[in-house]
Amino acid sequence: MEERLRKLKKAMERTVFDELNFTEEHKKKIRNQIRMQKPEASEEEIRLSIFQLLVQKRTGFELSRLIRARGIGNFEENEGFLYMSLHQFEQKNYLNTTWEEPDVKYYQLNHKGMKVLKALEKKSEGRARILKEMVER
Structure with missing residues (x-):
């Protein structure tokens, strides 16, 4: 926590x-x-959370713990899904990865990943604004 x-x-x-x-x-x-x-988060919410958390260098274990702290429980029964997502982001060249210590892999967004994060946040802000307008009417 x-x-x-x-x-x-x-x-x-x-x-x-x-x-x-x-x-x-x-x-x-x-x-x-x-x-x-606990409702499951959408893929987009998960992706946004992962990208926000990977602005800093983190291990998969740290990332999993921080995602759960955000109330996203999609990985509680299947942590392999998180690592599969990280692997896909790595293949799409959104992440820099390094191996440190014996057998500890770290993930962090690179320049391309930061662009994707900004796009995801902009899209998320747009949805939040629309919902707020609907509620205020």
Whole structure:
């Protein structure tokens, strides 16, 4: 979990949840319901998240963990899908990859990948603006 989320969790535990008491069984049922309701992200949302996170050099494991932190659970049962996507991006020459330490592969967007990221973000912003206009009418 990212540091800012940890701080938020601690702050909420001290204030918002201070007066709430749940049994372990109740907590378990709530967690299961949340997992079951988690909608899968679209391929475009996944691609945007991957590209945003790969502005910095990361391993596949780090990337997987950060994607889950964003609430995208598509890879929880099939992490091979993430590595398959990374391989495709590498083949399309969107990523620079390096091997460091014994057997640790790092991924990072290159210039071509940054152009794709900007296009994905622009497209995403357009959709968000349209939804906002629809809601405000």
